[in-house]
Amino acid sequence: MxxxxxxxxxxxxxxxxxxxxxxxxxxxxxxxxxxxxxxxxxxxxxxxxxxxxxxxxxxxxxxxxxxxxxxxxxxxxxxxxxxxxxxxxxxxxxxxxxxxxxxxxxxxxxxxxxxxxxxxxxxxxxxxxxxxxxxxxxxxxxxxxxxxxxxxxxxxxxxxPVGSATVVKIATNLISASTVQALAEALAITNAYGIQPEVLTESVASNASGSVLASMKLPTMAIGDYDTHFSLENMLKDSRFALQLAGDAGLETPGIQATSAAMEAQCKKGHAHLDFSALFKAYDTA
Ligand SMILES: NC(=O)c1ccc[n+]([C@@H]2O[C@H](COP(=O)([O-])OP(=O)(O)OC[C@H]3O[C@@H](n4cnc5c(N)ncnc54)[C@H](OP(=O)(O)O)[C@@H]3O)[C@@H](O)[C@H]2O)c1
Structure with a gap:
């Protein structure tokens, strides 16, 4: 270079x-x-x-x-x-x-x-x-x-045409936000039952639900590492764009609505600049 x-x-x-x-x-x-x-x-x-x-x-x-x-x-x-x-x-x-x-x-x-x-x-x-x-x-x-x-x-x-990429980008971020919320809930449940986080990470990797996102975010959430790759406040913004697109199309999207509310709650607690995997903070008592 x-x-x-x-x-x-x-x-x-x-x-x-x-x-x-x-x-x-x-x-x-x-x-x-x-x-x-x-x-x-x-x-x-x-x-x-x-x-x-x-x-x-x-x-x-x-x-x-x-x-x-x-x-x-x-x-x-x-x-x-x-x-x-x-x-x-x-x-x-x-x-x-x-x-x-x-x-x-x-x-x-x-x-x-x-x-x-x-x-x-x-x-x-x-x-x-x-x-x-x-x-x-x-x-x-x-x-x-x-x-x-x-x-x-x-x-x-x-x-x-112009606009198609914006809509696809917002739709794919709906998937990422919802996935991380699901990972946070799964991690909270397995933690509550004494299962080691690595066991969940490995099990998800062998599961149809495994993904690059899961392999990145599960290990870091498990140790409370919220170093910002993509901020919670920016993901919150994108969830609102998704809700706006859905509303304009007359669609009900309760999943992203709930995840958006969870992100808003964490932002209000002062975690807006952390990575969006700070969704796990709702369960992270460390
Ligand atoms: N990080 C990711 O993984 C990722 C992935 C896909 C898409 N994106 C998108 O890409 C864009 C940039 O992401 P990022 O992660 O680099 O965001 P970021 O770290 O939050 O940076 C945001 C930038 O916008 C500027 N800004 C904010 N409000 C402004 C205003 N009113 N006027 C002028 N500048 C303003 C900030 O300037 P200051 O420094 O002055 O605040 C900063 O330069 C966002 O739309 C994000 O959603 C990010």
Missing amino acids: SSETDSSLPTVAVFGLGIIGSRCADQLLNQGYHVKTWNRTPKERADSESDPISAAEGADYLAFYLKDGIALREVFSSIQNQLKPSQTVLNHSTVDLETTKWLAEQCEEIGCSFLDAPFTGSKVAAGQGALVYYVGGDSEVLESARQVLEITSKEIKPLG
């Missing part, structure tokens, strides 16, 4: 240097891209710009890794008058569907290209350039952005 800039490569502006954006900016830098970054809370980085307009200026690609739709609308609104049709906006933040549609409309008015490109993969995957992007949008725009997206990902999944 080199940190020397290759002038033949496009310039990428990264907005949002949280768990994921900071690691993606590093990956792009290490692969020779000219990177400009901006974060609401200033970060000590050589590529930091003091305001979003300076970060956007001259960038071929604008990659957003912000918390939610509110943040995305705020930041985008502050730069949109400066954007040019030659620029491409890549939204990687998990936002509500209305915000994705709003952003697509704003980009269309400006004439710049846009991809609805949320991702799966967490802190470790981001640090390895191994995210998986779900992409909604024009296939030609995707092909022109592919080289940039590949730096931070191991897989790119085109899903259809």
Whole structure:
């Protein structure tokens, strides 16, 4: 890996240097891209710009890794008058569907290209350039952005028009949140009956319910390690997006409703910034 800039490569502006954006900016830098970054809370980085307009200026690609739709609308609104049709906006933040549609409309008015490109993969995957992007949008725009997206990902999944990736991302996070709630309940029950956590972890691994998520989260919940890969408050936000999508479609979704309430309760107890596996704190008496 080199940190020397290759002038033949496009310039990428990264907005949002949280768990994921900071690691993606590093990956792009290490692969020779000219990177400009901006974060609401200033970060000590050589590529930091003091305001979003300076970060956007001259960038071929604008990659957003912000918390939610509110943040995305705020930041985008502050730069949109400066954007040019030659620029491409890549939204990687998990936002509500209305915000994705709003952003697509704003980009269309400006004439710049846009991809609805949320991702799966967490802190470790981001640090390895191994995210998986779900992409909604024009296939030609995707092909022109592919080289940039590949730096931070191991897989790119085109899903259809703008909005399709947002909906799939929210739906898959419904599964992850519900799964971790189920794992927390199972761990609480097996603990109560004197069964060692390793026994549950191994048994789940041999069960049809076994998953990468279960193998990651069961061992850490069992020892009360809630180091943040994906925060509880961000998963709570996504559960609310799922409830909104379900409600708008006239669907009852009691499972995610209960899990969302459990996450809200833990956030109110001061655990918002812990990993979302802090759902187990409802049972963790250590
Ligand atoms: N971590 C994961 O495993 C994962 C996986 C899939 C998808 N995602 C999604 O990817 C996005 C980024 O995730 P993350 O884990 O990197 O989140 P994070 O660590 O919570 O970082 C959030 C970023 O958003 C910024 N932000 C929040 N509110 C803002 C506002 N009003 N205006 C401007 N900036 C604002 C924060 O800036 P400050 O530093 O100033 O607070 C920070 O840079 C989120 O939408 C998340 O749901 C994350």
